Amino acid sequence: MNEVLGITAAALSLGTPLVIAAAGEVVLERSGVLNIGLEGTMLSSAFAAFYVSHVTGSPWLGVLAAIFVALCVSGLTGLFALGLGADQVVVGTGMNLLCLGATGSLFFTGFARGGELLSVPVVPSTAGRIPVNGLMLFAPLLVLAAWWLLWRTRWGLAVRAAGEDPVSCAAAGHFPLRLRWQALGFAAVCAGMAGAYLSVAQTGSFAENMTAGRGFVVIAAVTFGRWTPLGSAGACLLISAAYGVQYLAKARELPIPPQLFDALPYMLALAVLIGAGRGKAGPAALAQPFEAGR
Amino acid sequence: MIRVTLAIAAALGVLAALLALAGVPLRDVAVSFVEGTTGWIPDRGEFVGWQPVSEVLRRATPLLLTGLAVQIALQAGSFNIGAEGQLRVGGLVAAWACLSLGLTGPLGIVVATILGAAAGLLWAAPAAWIRAFRGGHEVISTIMLNYVAVFATEFVVSGPMQERPGGEPTTAVIPEAASLSAITFGGGFVLYPALLVGIGLAILARLWLNRTPPGFEHRLVGANPSAAAYAGVKTKWVSLRALLLSGAVAGVAGALHLLGQERRYSIGFSPGYGFDSLGVALLAGGHPLGVLPAALLFAAIEQGAVRAQVAIGLPKEISFVIQGLLLLLVAYVRWRRRSTL
Numbered sequence: 001m002n003e004v005l006g007i008t009a010a011a012l013s014l015g016t017p018l019v020i021a022a023a024g025e026v027v028l029e030r031s032g033v034l035n036i037g038l039e040g041t042m043l044s045s046a047f048a049a050f051y052v053s054h055v056t057g058s059p060w061l062g063v064l065a066a067i068f069v070a071l072c073v074s075g076l077t078g079l080f081a082l083g084l085g086a087d088q089v090v091v092g093t094g095m096n097l098l099c100l101g102a103t104g105s106l107f108f109t110g111f112a113r114g115g116e117l118l119s120v121p122v123v124p125s126t127a128g129r130i131p132v133n134g135l136m137l138f139a140p141l142l143v144l145a146a147w148w149l150l151w152r153t154r155w156g157l158a159v160r161a162a163g164e165d166p167v168s169c170a171a172a173g174h175f176p177l178r179l180r181w182q183a184l185g186f187a188a189v190c191a192g193m194a195g196a197y198l199s200v201a202q203t204g205s206f207a208e209n210m211t212a213g214r215g216f217v218v219i220a221a222v223t224f225g226r227w228t229p230l231g232s233a234g235a236c237l238l239i240s241a242a243y244g245v246q247y248l249a250k251a252r253e254l255p256i257p258p259q260l261f262d263a264l265p266y267m268l269a270l271a272v273l274i275g276a277g278r279g280k281a282g283p284a285a286l287a288q289p290f291e292a293g294r
Numbered sequence: 295m296i297r298v299t300l301a302i303a304a305a306l307g308v309l310a311a312l313l314a315l316a317g318v319p320l321r322d323v324a325v326s327f328v329e330g331t332t333g334w335i336p337d338r339g340e341f342v343g344w345q346p347v348s349e350v351l352r353r354a355t356p357l358l359l360t361g362l363a364v365q366i367a368l369q370a371g372s373f374n375i376g377a378e379g380q381l382r383v384g385g386l387v388a389a390w391a392c393l394s395l396g397l398t399g400p401l402g403i404v405v406a407t408i409l410g411a412a413a414g415l416l417w418a419a420p421a422a423w424i425r426a427f428r429g430g431h432e433v434i435s436t437i438m439l440n441y442v443a444v445f446a447t448e449f450v451v452s453g454p455m456q457e458r459p460g461g462e463p464t465t466a467v468i469p470e471a472a473s474l475s476a477i478t479f480g481g482g483f484v485l486y487p488a489l490l491v492g493i494g495l496a497i498l499a500r501l502w503l504n505r506t507p508p509g510f511e512h513r514l515v516g517a518n519p520s521a522a523a524y525a526g527v528k529t530k531w532v533s534l535r536a537l538l539l540s541g542a543v544a545g546v547a548g549a550l551h552l553l554g555q556e557r558r559y560s561i562g563f564s565p566g567y568g569f570d571s572l573g574v575a576l577l578a579g580g581h582p583l584g585v586l587p588a589a590l591l592f593a594a595i596e597q598g599a600v601r602a603q604v605a606i607g608l609p610k611e612i613s614f615v616i617q618g619l620l621l622l623l624v625a626y627v628r629w630r631r632r633s634t635l
Contacts, residue, residue, distance in 0.1 A: 036433065076622075086625035089373050089433055093572050094621030101614025108609035208611070216437045223434050257453060263445035266438040270420055273430040273438075287431065 007244035009130045013202065015240030016136045017042075017194040021218045022225070022232040023142040024190025029222055030150060031183035032163035032176070034287040036092025037077050038191055039215025040099030045070045045195025047103040050206035051110075053120040059200040060123065063135065063193060066200075070192030071185065073099060078184050082177055085289045096215075104208045111206070122204040135193060135201045139233075142190055146229035149186070159183055163283030166290040176290045194218075220269040227282055239265035298579060301623035302591075308619055309612075322606045330601025331594045344483035346597070351489055352476075352555065354593035356381070356567040358492040359547030361574030361585040363414075363540045366499060367432075368575055369582075370536030371516040376421055376436030377544040378568025379443030382559075383417045384410035384548025386447045389559040390455065392468040403474050407549045414545020415538050417443060422537035426530040432537060440568070448561055457558075464560035474554040488550035492586075495543065499582040512536060544568065573617050579628055592617065 021042060028035055035041075045066035053062030073095065081091040111118055125133035150156040159179050161169035166176035198214075199206050221239060225231030246261035248254075310320055329335055333346040360377045367374035374380075391397050391406040421435040452463035477485045503509040514522040515532045523529045547567070556563055574592050578584030599613035 034431065034433070080622055080625055084626050086622075089375075090576055090621060090625035093375075093569075093576075094618045094625060096618070097573065097614045097621060098618025101611045101616070101618055104611030105609040105615065108611060213441065216441075219434060220438055223430070257449045259445040259449035259452075263442045266441040270424075270435060270438045270442070273424045273428060273435050274420060282429075287433075 003248055005129045007241060007248060010244030010247055011237055011241040012130065012136065014243050015237045016139050017197040017202070018214060018218055018221060018236035018240060019139045019233045020142055020197065021191050021194035021215070022221050022236050023146040023229055024187030025218055025222050026225070026227060026229050026232045027146050027150060027159065028183045028187035029227060029286055030163045030283055031159045031180045032166060032283055032285040032288060032290070033081065033180050033184060034088050034092070035077065035187060036089055036219070037073070037095030038218060039211055039213065040096040041070050041073045041188065041191040042195035042198070042215050043103050043209065043211045044073050044099045045192040046199040046210055047107065047206055049196035050120055050199035053200045054118065057121055059121050062200045063123070063196040066196035067189050067192035070188040070195065074184050074188035074191070078181055082180055082184070085291055088287045100209060107206060107208055119204050120200060123201050133201045135197045138193055143229050143233045150229065160283070163285055166285055217265065220266065224269045224272050297627040298577070298624060301627050302620060305616060305619035305623050309616055318608060323602055323608060326602040326605040327598035330598045344481050348482070348484035350590065350593045350597050352484070352486055353597055354589040355486050355489045355492060355554070356547055356551045357570055357574050357592050358489065358585055358589035359495070359550065360544055360567050360571030361578065361589050362492060362496050362499060362582060363543035363547060364571050364575035365578055365582055365585050366543060367536050367540035369503060369516045369580070370512045370533055371519065372425060372533055372536050373433050374418065374436055374537060374540045375433050375572060376418060376439045376541070376568070377571045378564060378566065379440040380414035380417045380541045380544035381548035381551065381564055381568050382443045382447050384414040384545030385552040385556070385563055386450060386559045387413035388549035388552045389465045389468060392472040393466055398469065398471040402472055403553055406472070406553060407546055410549025411542040411545040414548060415542040417545070418537050418541025422534045425537060426534040447559065451559055451561070462560065465558050467558045468553070472553070473557050474550065476554065486554055488554040491550060495546070496582045496585055503582065570617070573621050576621060577624055
């Protein structure tokens with residue numbers, strides 16, 4: 001029983017930032033944008049939340065700052081990938097490098113000189129076996145919002161059309177580029193909260209490259225979850241549960257190499273890709289540019 | 295060429311403006327970059343030796359080979375973000391070949407490199423298969439394969455192939471006779487033979503792409519897959535082959551990095567060459583030989599940033615900012631795709 005509680009607590013604590021970011025990424029990918037730069041967006045947000053929480057003493061102001069920074073970073077991504085029609089994968093890779101360099105430089109200049117780990121105020125959390133913090137509550141709300149937006153609104157229908165066939169979408173009187181910008185905005189809010197979670201909810205600190213590939217894990221989870229909000233959230237929780245099981249295996253000294261659990265989520269995602277492929281589940285125009293007036 | 299040069303100039307201009315705003319003395323930055331990469335001290339008009347140049351060439355070697363690997367896939371329209379993983383398995387398999395099979399001498403180096411290439415090819419195979427026959431984006435699958443490679447090799451060097459049980463997670467050092475040693479010339483100039491292999495492979499790739507029918511099909515699929523299919527090219531097989539070839543070259547990069555520089559496989563085998571290589575390949579544009587100046591530029595930026603951190607306390611992470619800005623601007627001038635819909 002203790003083990004189950006422990007795994008659940010770890011899955012929720014580690015999985016929340018993935019679930020939040022995936023809620024945004026799924027809407028964005030449905031609109032036809034593959035945001036490789038999610039990793040960098042989350043990293044910048046984590047730094048912004050850390051910095052503002054440190055300066056003002058308020059973690060919630062930190063969360064707001066993280067969302068603002070995520071919107072700025074995504075704005076730059078959108079400027080190149082949507083406005084200028086540059087290749088989404090190239091732009092995303094560039095953004096990741098830029099964010100890694102910018103946060104690393106700022107952290108080095110402002111904080112790393114003392115050599116000690118700096119703690120900043122974190123959002124309030126309940127006590128108990130399964131602690132729940134303030135940011136965790138947003139995860140189910142955002143997943144439901146993504147589901148409702150995509151499948152219960154006219155806007156969502158248009159967004160999905162922009163990701164399937166932007167030309168027909170435009171012919172039906174919508175503006176695919178505008179829809180993609182709007183989806184990018186929603187994804188940025190989610191990525192900002194996910195980044196903030198890492199610094200002002202989970203650790204209360206910042207470290208260089210602290211996202212450590214979580215942005216890519218989210219992209220994999222969206223694939224694994226077949227581009228649906230609930231499926232992606234489930235994939236994120238499954239991945240974080242694998243980490244939870246790993247702690248258990250370590251505690252019990254089970255003769256299972258920890259790297260197996262580390263690699264498991266990625267192998268599962270690959271197996272899904274090999275077994276099922278994109279089929280009809282993925283947006284047909286994912287990562288395809290669209291030029292208005294053509 | 296002119297547009298890429300302009301993009302590089304613009305990236306440096308943006309960075310200079312940012313640094314000036316932050317109150318960093320730009321002249322000192324420029325001086326330490328020149329000192330750190332050329333060995334020439336502008337203030338004293340003095341040349342301190344070949345060590346900085348050799349260091350840039352050393353850093354450029356794995357970037358050149360992995361950059362070439364990514365470039366080959368790009369020519370057929372595929373993004374191989376998995377060079378990092380292919381490099382790692384290539385290096386580990388080369389270490390295994392030297393330590394367990396006892397390969398030595400020139401023949402041993404050739405066999406270990408071929409085994410490394412095979413490992414890289416096999417590591418790219420799932421992504422190639424998914425891309426060709428399952429319609430999944432290779433960017434996603436190669437990222438997954440990178441993680442699996444990192445953890446799988448970590449498992450091997452902290453268990454089956456560990457040097458000492460309970461010690462550092464690393465393999466033993468390969469014997470001197472099995473390694474591809476650097477050649478030291480007069481004046482302290484050091485040449486890494488792997489660099490020459492990289493240049494040779496880039497020339498071969500250029501000839502294959504431009505002078506042979508399969509190379510033409512390769513570029514045709516990259517330029518316009520629908521037109522290629524209409525012309526009777528088996529586009530699926532071509533993109534499968536492109537990613538496999540790319541993986542093999544990344545495997546060669548790993549094997550040569552192990553035989554020539556690291557001489558053992560540890561967790562820190564690659565500080566992210568496979569990720570930097572994407573930038574190198576994109577900067578090189580459509581020409582396989584372009585990876586040479588691109589790799590040298592990336593290596594010089596990293597080397598210069600290290601020097602600037604020591605000399606004037608500028609964070610060396612600034613090199614990522616330069617590379618990111620470069621990629622964004624090159625994406626704009628060169629990697630703008632027309633809507634294919």
